[in-house]
Amino acid sequence: MYDKLLDHIRQNVPATSIKKQIIEEYFTPKLFEKKEHFLKQGYICKFAGFVIEGCYRNYILSTEGKEVNTGFGFENWWLGDVSSFVNQTPTLINTQFLEDTTLLTITAKNHLDLLEKSQCFREYTNKLRSTATTASVLKLSGLSESASTRYKVLLEKYPKIQQRISQKQIASFLQITPEALCRLRKSEIP
Amino acid sequence: MYDKLLDHIRQNVPATSIKKQIIEEYFTPKLFEKKEHFLKQGYICKFAGFVIEGCYRNYILSTEGKEVNTGFGFENWWLGDVSSFVNQTPTLINTQFLEDTTLLTITAKNHLDLLEKSQCFREYTNKLRSTATTASVLKLSGLSESASTRYKVLLEKYPKIQQRISQKQIASFLQITPEALCRLRKSEIP
DNA sequence: TAAAATCGTTGACCTACATCAAGACTTTTA
DNA sequence: TAAAAGTCTTGATGTAGGTCAACGATTTTA
Known part of the structure; x- marks a missing residue:
């Protein structure tokens, strides 16, 4: 299970020196059932998660209360609202699982620690976040x-x-x- | 001029220790005329810029070649495509000035240096990027x-x-x- | 496993916005 | 400063996709 995350880091930062032991130390596995929520509007995103198996949708509520999907995620994707996670402010995003799903989760505090500790994890995070921004913009124009x-x-x-x-x-x-x-x-x- | 950027950093990271001298060392002022482009699809984003005075639009080209605006920026905003800037890959975004505009620009290399050097600049960048992602998602749902x-x-x-x-x-x-x-x-x- | 809920499909009708065209007004360029 | 180019407005007409309703098929729940 931890290998899946390790592989993903290696794919994005080939020269990584990060050890499996670190991952095991900082990340906690969690199981969710279909239809459960990972994140709801108004709450603070306490964890980020990496999908080992399963899938989810992100959606927001329109002014009339209609749910509008903003994206889906599958194996080897991260979930959690970066803005809420980094600034510990209430999120506007809802994340709900569409299948029974296994995650590796990490707390905001652990994430910060790991960022300071590991130059390679910093690079990895940087890379993922920068491409996430682009994806949003492109979706938009679509x-x-x-x-x-x-x-x-x-x-x-x-x-x-x-x-x-x-x-x-x-x-x-x-x-x-x-x-x-x-x-x-x-x-x-x- | 450099004070405007310094103020913006202070607003986002109140406890900052960053010095005006650092800003002057790492950033270069540049002037652009109305209608000039800062960034065009297919090119690599070599600089990021902070708007001292003026404004711009970001747009993408639809499959039929139509220009679709994705956003505007004014004083105290950053411009540049994070994805292209960080990974040094071709961008899909176009940025054009709508008024004569003054920027403080920084090269990708200098930006990386400054990120490694200054914990506070790291926090500042983190904060801006995380809120930028959210903004895109919300626009999308809008x-x-x-x-x-x-x-x-x-x-x-x-x-x-x-x-x-x-x-x-x-x-x-x-x-x-x-x-x-x-x-x-x-x-x-x- | 029966009942209830949700999903996918189809039909009839409606509306928000696109397209095309043309004139007045403003800005840019030579 | 005159000509050219671009912008704003208004009218006439077309269409993609919304809304509402109904029914069989599948999934969920008790």
Whole structure:
């Protein structure tokens, strides 16, 4: 289990010197059931987590209280709201598991310690956070395309997403209704 | 000029020990004219910049080549694509000045040096980047609201934006046509 | 395992915003 | 400072996707 995280660090910082023992010391495994929440609007993000197995969705609540998915995460992704985690301020993001999920979690305090202690973990964190920012911006711009284009792009990027995520959730992510997605599928994949 | 950046650091990291001399050593002032680009898709972001005076827009190109604004920046904002800057990879973002603008710029190398050297600058950078990520996510979700709601929210957040940014640019940011924005204004502000 | 809830699909109808066009006003350029 | 280019506004018309409703299929719960 700890190896999965270690591998991920190695992938991003090939020259890493980080030891498995460190990971075991700083991270705690946690199990969550499908539909459980990892994070809810208004709470402070006390832990960050790395997905060993399972998946989740991030969503926000619109002014009318509608849930709008902002993204999904699978194995080898991090979850937790960086802003809330770093500044220990209430989050605006909700994170809910879509399958039973195993995480490696780390507290904010441990994370800070590890950042100070390990130059390589600093690099790793830096790298992940910088690419996360870009991803958000790109997603954003994607919304200027038609729903049909956005759907195609999504399928190109994650061909297997339909095996794991329900149409309702995908529709929310594309910011269209499930009905519209249903019609899209019918017309586009003959 | 350097004081403006120093003040901004102090605002975010009250206990800072950073000296004006350091700022003067690591940052270089630069002037840009209205319509000049700071960053173009495909190039690597060699500098980050802090706006002393002026403003800019970030935009991306949709698949059909249309420019879509992702945000504006004014005095006391940073510009530059974090992802491209940190990883020295080509950016997907375009940054263009909407007024004659004065920046304090720092090279990627100097930025790395300063991060290693100054614990306080590390905190400062961390804080800015984490809030930037959140801002993107929230903007994203905002698009699920109607154009009219998005416009109202924008005006609440930046009441003076209309004095500095043209309707065409605001429309692109709201992801509607200038015509639609014109009609919105007429109907909403009687 | 029966009942209840949720999901995917389809049809009928509606609305917010896009597109195209054209004129008045403002800013930039030579 | 005159010409050219870009901006704002308004009108007429088109369309992608929303809303509401209904039904069978699947999943969840008791």
